[in-house]
Amino acid sequence: MINTPAESQPPKLLEQVAARMRVKHYSLRTEKSYVDWIKRYIWHHGKRHPKDLGAAEVEAFLSHLAVTRNVSASTQNQAKSAILFLYKEVLGVQLPWLDNVTQAKAPKRLPVVLTRDEVQALLNRLDGTMWLLVSLLYGSGLRLMECLRLRVKDVDLARCEILVREGKGFKDRVTMLPKSLIEPLKQHLLKVKALHQEDLAAGLGAVFMPMALDKKYPNAGKDWAWQYVFPSIKLSVDPLSKVIRRHHADEKTVQRAVKKAVNLARITKLATPHTLRHSFATHLLEGGYDIRTVQELLGHSDVATTMIYTHVLNKGGQGVASPLDTMSA
Template sequence: MRRLPDLTPRPLSNVTFDKETADPPSAPPRRLLDRVRDEIRLRHYSIRTETAYVDWIRRFIVFHGKRHPDGLGAVQVQEFLSHLAVERNVAASTQNQAKSALLFLYREVLCIQLPWLDEIVAARVPNRLPVVLTPSETHALLLELSGTMGLVASLLYGTGMRLLEALRLRIKDIEFERREILVRNGKGGKDRVTVLPENLLLPLKDHVLRVKVLHDKDLAAGFGTVWLPNALATKYPAAPRSWGWQWVFPAASRSIDPRSGAEHRHHLHESSIQRSVSAAAKRAGIAKPCSPHILRHSFATHLLQAGYDIRTVQEVLGRSDAPQLNPTSPQSSPPPPDPPARSRQCACPWAP
């Protein structure tokens, strides 16, 4: 008869441990800026917020002779902010961003709850009127743009999206049949639906076909993955290579992801669109300072001038307050009361 093994637990006194195995050397403490990045990523802040906060904290440390922030206090923080306002002559919003970065450093990273943090005066941001193009200026500006840059600019003016909202569009977010665009994770992390103008259907479809050819080439070369948020790539391993998750406006070349280190084809950089719009404005003879965001302002203003309900404009723009118009512009007259209902098909202000 086969004997069963003895499973009686043995006393730990008879077991010897190797000291080097039992007490492994402690890991070196993480650097301060790495701790800042860890806290930012723990709260799911954007990569832009991470870059800005780390940069301001580094400037703050260098400004005070590379002293550790533990030994600095209200006087040093106020000196740094005063240096930005007086000597660097930065804008109020820039000064407040630096203050927010330092508050995050002391409260969330160093876990120092000091009463003087709330007593630091924030710079007053002036309430300025946005620059709005007239319909003729907008038409002249768009005529100076072509290709992908022209399509992005036309999409900004025809839908009212922000620049990064347009560049972060995925293939699955465009509804050609319903003539709608789903804006995912817009400002404030909100989703919304905006219109897709009829006169942009064919150009956008042709552009998507060219992007599909580029994606197939990347897949054949062993690449073709795309960045996905919130560990979706781990939950759905096939999603990074799927066609629906690809960018609508991919970059011309692949790049290295700053967080994961993987090689992806990211979307177009916003600076390329900004330079193209600025150069097109000069060619069109427009004296106003032009940026892609001006097309969003013009979109809202022209819709109100065309008689659209202000609540509809707010919904398309993804704003809870009314868009501010420029009263000095001759084209910025208030909308008439009880405007007639319009269809989504003619939502583009300059569509025929």
């Protein structure tokens, strides 16, 4: 019996999923999440190959998540997206519309918003790079990962603009750079540039390049313009290429710092880094800015998404005053 060389064997299913996702430029985080859900789907059906399963089995798994596991609607939707990606992009199978899935209920919650005084109290409990980063989240309305993935070339100090590349939905947008942060940002970038020079002197200094640009421009990853505005303090091994690089700062570090600052400021609201984005939008609307302008700064596709902030304004979405406040003495 002749053994087939390992390199001539077809890739395993999960390897095919990962390869297809990289071709379509999905993030590593999404790739790991999708692979994990596909694993769970296969295990749920007794390790049967997905090509032997169909819409009924997909419906059964998604209903199991909602009914037995009691997962949130967003979690169930993520599992659904992963499985549909498997069938459509990897197996080339078009499943019928999933009509019989028990949908997890999505709670209709209003966003947590801090007052201006609470934002100031939170920022007063931070310093250095963390203060600058969190100030950008509030002052520019950035999502946490949008801020961490900023490159030097995306920050225009002269025009007071920040170009957010491939934000949610793979869309680019331009948002404001607060004038009060220009000088602190200049000083911060001087330190980052010095760190980059040290990496270059050590034979390193190349960062991750999106869309395989490192193959088209092999030396671009070492250019100052492509460096992260908020790099990690430690070098790490790229999980895909195995190259030693300096990635951007870890989002968990920011989350822990904000949580600690919230506690020190004695803020009772369940505030996270994303709360600062909600506060940015609400305070702009309170200041009288047009909702379409706020929509553009936030990068929302539908103005209805931005409308939710009108419900947390001091006077409510329609500016209605309470009858108790209008009662005569």
